[in-house]
Amino acid sequence: MLQPIDLTKQIPLKTTLGCGVLDGFLRGGLPCGIITELTGEAAAGKTQLVLQSLLTVQLPRSEGGLDGKAVYIYTEGKPPVERLQSILTNRFNGRPDINLANVLIEERPITTPEDLLRSVRQLEALLEREAVVPIATAAAAAGSRVADAATLSRRVVRLLVIDSVARVFRDAGESDEPQVQQLHRRAAQLFGLTALLKRLAQEHQLAVLLTNQVMDDFDSDGGTSVGIKGGGGAGSRPAPLVSSGRRVLPALGLAWANCVNCRLFVARHEAGNGGVVRSLQVVFAPHLPHSYCCFKVDQQGIQGLLDEAAEQGSALRRHLD
Amino acid sequence: MLRQEVVTMPLPPHLRNKLLSAGFTNASELERCGGPVALARETGMTPEEAHEVLQLLGERLPAGSDWRAGAVSAATLLEAHLAAPRIVTMCRDLDELLGGGVATGQVTEFCGVPGIGKTQLGMQLAINVQVPAALAGAQGQAVYVDTEGSFMVERCADIAEGAVRHITAMAEKQAASGRPALAEGFRSGAVVFNVASLLRGIFYFRIHDYTEQLALINMLPRFLQQYPQIRLVVFDSITFHFRQDFTDMSQRTRVATLMAQQLIATAQTYGVAVVLMNQVTTKVMEDGSSKLVPALGESWGHAASTRVMLHWGVHDNERHAALFKSPHLPPGNVAFTVTADGVRGMPRGSRGGAGLANR
Numbered sequence: 001m002l003q004p005i006d007l008t009k010q011i012p013l014k015t016t017l018g019c020g021v022l023d024g025f026l027r028g029g030l031p032c033g034i035i036t037e038l039t040g041e042a043a044a045g046k047t048q049l050v051l052q053s054l055l056t057v058q059l060p061r062s063e064g065g066l067d068g069k070a071v072y073i074y075t076e077g078k079p080p081v082e083r084l085q086s087i088l089t090n091r092f093n094g095r096p097d098i099n100l101a102n103v104l105i106e107e108r109p110i111t112t113p114e115d116l117l118r119s120v121r122q123l124e125a126l127l128e129r130e131a132v133v134p135i136a137t138a139a140a141a142a143g144s145r146v147a148d149a150a151t152l153s154r155r156v157v158r159l160l161v162i163d164s165v166a167r168v169f170r171d172a173g174e175s176d177e178p179q180v181q182q183l184h185r186r187a188a189q190l191f192g193l194t195a196l197l198k199r200l201a202q203e204h205q206l207a208v209l210l211t212n213q214v215m216d217d218f219d220s221d222g223g224t225s226v227g228i229k230g231g232g233g234a235g236s237r238p239a240p241l242v243s244s245g246r247r248v249l250p251a252l253g254l255a256w257a258n259c260v261n262c263r264l265f266v267a268r269h270e271a272g273n274g275g276v277v278r279s280l281q282v283v284f285a286p287h288l289p290h291s292y293c294c295f296k297v298d299q300q301g302i303q304g305l306l307d308e309a310a311e312q313g314s315a316l317r318r319h320l321d
Numbered sequence: 322m323l324r325q326e327v328v329t330m331p332l333p334p335h336l337r338n339k340l341l342s343a344g345f346t347n348a349s350e351l352e353r354c355g356g357p358v359a360l361a362r363e364t365g366m367t368p369e370e371a372h373e374v375l376q377l378l379g380e381r382l383p384a385g386s387d388w389r390a391g392a393v394s395a396a397t398l399l400e401a402h403l404a405a406p407r408i409v410t411m412c413r414d415l416d417e418l419l420g421g422g423v424a425t426g427q428v429t430e431f432c433g434v435p436g437i438g439k440t441q442l443g444m445q446l447a448i449n450v451q452v453p454a455a456l457a458g459a460q461g462q463a464v465y466v467d468t469e470g471s472f473m474v475e476r477c478a479d480i481a482e483g484a485v486r487h488i489t490a491m492a493e494k495q496a497a498s499g500r501p502a503l504a505e506g507f508r509s510g511a512v513v514f515n516v517a518s519l520l521r522g523i524f525y526f527r528i529h530d531y532t533e534q535l536a537l538i539n540m541l542p543r544f545l546q547q548y549p550q551i552r553l554v555v556f557d558s559i560t561f562h563f564r565q566d567f568t569d570m571s572q573r574t575r576v577a578t579l580m581a582q583q584l585i586a587t588a589q590t591y592g593v594a595v596v597l598m599n600q601v602t603t604k605v606m607e608d609g610s611s612k613l614v615p616a617l618g619e620s621w622g623h624a625a626s627t628r629v630m631l632h633w634g635v636h637d638n639e640r641h642a643a644l645f646k647s648p649h650l651p652p653g654n655v656a657f658t659v660t661a662d663g664v665r666g667m668p669r670g671s672r673g674g675a676g677l678a679n680r
Contacts, residue, residue, distance in 0.1 A: 002537050004464075004524040008517055010474040027475070034470050191565035198470045199529045236434050236613060239637035257435045258561070258600045261471050284436025287476040289661070290638060 015159060015207045016064030017049070018056035018091070021304025022280065025293040029064060030207040032158070034286075035197055035259065037165075039212040039250040040266030041243050045278050045297055046211045049266065050161050051084045052301040053209060055091070057159040058098045066207075068158025073106040073119055075167045081105070091300045102155060113189045116168050120160075120196055127157060127204045159207045160197070166213040166251040187255040194259035210260070217247035238290060241283065243267035250283075261286060280304075325378075327351075331397065335426070335592030336374055339364040342546050348378055365549030367454055369404060406459035408450045408553055408594055410442065411487065412666040414655035418644050419627065425459065425552055425594040427648075428584050428624060430559075432599035432615040433631030438640055438659050439598040440471040441480075442631075443555045445664040446596060448477070448484045450553040451522045453512055455503040456491055461552025462522045464544070466537060468561045472525065481519040483662025488514055524548070531562035535576070538583050545591045552593055559597040560616045574620045581624035597625060622646075 014028035023029045030036055030053060038046045054072055059065025072079060085100065092098040110116050169186055201208045217240060236254070240247045243265075250257065250265075257263070262285040269277045281292040294305040325348040327340045343364040345351055354360045357371040364371070407422030416422045423429050423446060433439055447465050452458025465472060489507065496504040506512030524544075528534050534556075545551055559580075567573035588595040600616040613632070615621070622628075628646035633639065634656060643654040656667045 002526055002528075002533065002540065004526055007474050007477065007520040007523055007525050012473065012475045031473065034473070188565045188568075191561070195530060195562065195565060202470060202527060202529075236633065238436065238633055254434065254601070254603055255564075258564075260435070261469065263436070286440050286471045287473045289659075 013066065013205055013207075014064075015053065015057045015066045015068070016059060017302070018052055018059070019295075019302060019304045021306055022293060022295065022302070023064060025280065025291070025304060027287060030159070030209060031262070031287070032066070032205045032207045033202045034261035035194065035201065035208045035210060036262040036264065037210050037212050037250070037260040038264050038266055039214055039283075041214050041248060041268070044243060044266040044268045045295070045302065046266050047080060047083075047163060048087075048297050048302050049280075050163050050209060050211060051080065051087055052091075053159060053207075054084065054103045054161060055088055055098055057207070058102045058155075060097065066158040067155060069102045069104060069155045070159040070161065071104045071106070071123055071157055073110060073116070073160075073162045075110045075116070075162070075164060079105050086299070087301045104157070110168060113168055113186075113193070116162070116165075117189075117193055117196070120193065120200070123157070123160065124196070124200055127200065127206075157204070157206065159209065160200070161209045162211070164211040164213060165256075166211075169252055169256075170213075183253075183255075190252065190256050190259055212256070213251045214241075214243070214248035215251050217241070217249045238283075241265050241267070241281070243269070245270065262288070330377065331394065332374060332377065333398070333592070334590050336366065336370055338546070338590060339366050339370075339549055340374070342549060351375065351378055367406070367460065369454075373400075373404070405592065406454075406457075406461075406552065408446055408459050409452070410445060410657075410664050411449060411484070412655075412657040412664050414666050415642050415657050415664070418642060418650075418653050418655050419629075420647075420650050423553075423594045423596060424627065426589055426592045427626050428581075428588050428595045428597060429627040429629070430597045430599055430615070430625035431629050431631055431642075432601050434601055434613065434633070437631040437633065438657075438664065439631065440557055441476075441659045442664055443557045443596065443598055444472065444477045444480050445484075446553060446594075447523045447555055448481050448519050448663070450594075451514070451519055452484075452488060453503060453506075453514065455495070455506070455512075456488065459552045462524065462548065462550045463553040463555065464524045464526070464541075464551055466526045466528055466534070466554070466556045468528045468534060468556065469558055470527070471557065474520070477520065477523070478516055479661060480663035481516040483660075484519065485515055486662070524551070528562070531576075534562055535580065538580055538587075541583075541587050542590070545587070545593065551591075553596065554587075554593055555596045555598070557598040558600055560600045563617060564600075574618070577617055577621050577624075581621065584624065585626075601630075 012028070013032040014026070014030060015032070016023050016029040017026070038049060040046050054070040057066050057068045057070050060067050074080075084103070088098065088100065106119050108115070110119055169190065197208050200206060241249065250263065263283040265281040265283050267279050267281065269279065271277045277294055278297065279292045279294050282288045282290055296303050296305060327337060327346055330337065340351070345354070345364070351360065351374070354363060357368050357375055360366065360375065361368045361371040366374070405425045407420070407424055409416050409422040410419075419429075431439055431442060443465065447463035450459045450461050450463045452460065454460040492504040492507055495501070503512060507514065526537060528537060541554065563573060563577060584595050584597070587593070601613045602616050603611045604614045605611050615628070615630070625646070626648050627644070630643045630645055632641050632643065634641045640657050640659065641654055642657055644650060644652050658665050658667055
């Protein structure tokens, strides 16, 4: 029998990104119970953000983490374990509570939507057992010893990262199938995957973080006609997304956009002095206004920048205002 | 005359059901209940509705006019429709577009792209349905059916806070112009309108697949009988779970049609506003251009008597609402904003291009 949920007893859970500026920008960090998408061009900084989150979810509640483990499904070849190790060493040096053993990595190659669905269903089984049955651990992959079993058994999975969803779905579809049918089938698969992810996110209070690629936005219409145009034109989006001086659109179209709860756009911009400025922008979110935050990437990972500190920010503001 | 049964009284169906749910079976029981305020309290009606019922009773002809039993005159229906409370959006232009606000007793659909403000509007309506009758509010409660997980309680609390500030200010204005009843009601605690009470006034359901959705729609009539204060049911979104699971499109159409019929009947019987949030898809036209259309296709088009498309305007970050179907209102298009406090009208004197929302 369906029962209403008492809203006054709901405590919104978030996992920190490890940086006070970024957490403040996101009102606490990555929310549990919903799907957050990180979209942006290659080398904008998506994977860095993602790798950092695999570690920060392990932080104790007192530091904004969820005392949790992370699951990392990487679809673009070999998972970047060395980079993960590097952030761990530089940022969380010597902390016994943050380690690669708490990051479970899908070992088998994920190339089709069916592979991905199967992997998520396995995660569902794991969550239900609430036991540690690592598919593979980042620690083993990096060749180091697995951490203390007692530490492992207290933690449950609190973060799921799929990096990226686009890769798996962009190539989907047999070549002899009509285009329209391919799109329909892909949309149905996307909705099916999303429904499963959202149910897991809500039932087990997981933060779900998915990355997506971008395509060039060829719709150069200045929006002079009044009317509700489809595709990427004016009417279907608030303002163009710009990265490296080009207009871009998140991949997988409108169907996929309907699946995510929160869309964050990671972009890079050339600064006047030849440097690079990076930004994290809210495209839509139920709890955040349209806004952006600059950040930098270094050996220690991602660090948000306050407005005053973003000396190269003027180039960015020209793009965004 | 005093033996007139409630079931045969010429009342709008939702009022009749309220009487029956409260245990009134005939006219003499109504006479004894002690006036419209007492009747309202016992049945969950508004004082205006209770007054209407008792007035009808006073005008009843002696037995012999039973031919009217079960039938309602067109005049009564019109009166009931005009008197039916509306739920404001707190954007004056949008309220005007809708003829004063979202109508109870009907199904209204809002469709639009992700991020345009469907969930924001849904939350705003779930808060605004609770506005006290002294400010012409519906003074009711809401059911919120969340199928996508976009309902975040912290955002709803923001919107509730914004509404409390807005309503408190209106109560003060009333007091300043010689009607201090509401402001005094707030002060004394007789009228409660704060963030906690507003959140408690929303019955929130989280739905994970289409069978749960259908089960909920089936149980809704019983739920509304159990909680007669409910005046609004929001489905956010009605479409999400129908965009997978169905390989057979004709089966999907059948299920969607059945769902629509049940929702229309529920809205009419219980006098609640049923608000459906819908997604949009891209339709490629014959000339190769593409258009945004409501999801679920043509068969779903009959579900709602009022349909509004939310879309981005020509200038960056400008939100619009376009009415494209209504029982009696002309089509129109207005601009609205979403601020830290919720859905609001455009600031006076601004052209749009609101840029970053204030926080």
